[in-house]
Amino acid sequence: MADKAVPHFHNDLGVAVIHVGAREFMCIGAQPPFDHPHVFLDMGADDEIICQYCSTLYRHRASLKPRQSDPAGCVWDDRAKDDLTKTAAE
Secondary structure, X not given: OOOOOOOEEOOOOOOOEEEEOOOEXXXXXXXXXXXXXXXXXXXXXXXXXXXXXXXXXXXXXXXXXXXXXXXXXXXXXXXXXXXXXXXXXX
């Protein structure tokens, strides 16, 4: 299965700031089924951006890889969900 082209992050932990390694990414708010519309955020030349739906503050940290966050639990990986959906369909 191919990985998403754009990293996805969430704030289930309710932290004040999430540091990310990507400047372009999707914010989903919380993990499904409590997610908000998945919005594309682009920091451009700035080092931080606020999600207009959930008000999560994202800050770029150059030492992180594009699909990493601090705290690490804020990266959304839906492969497990996709695997369950695929198994149910078979």
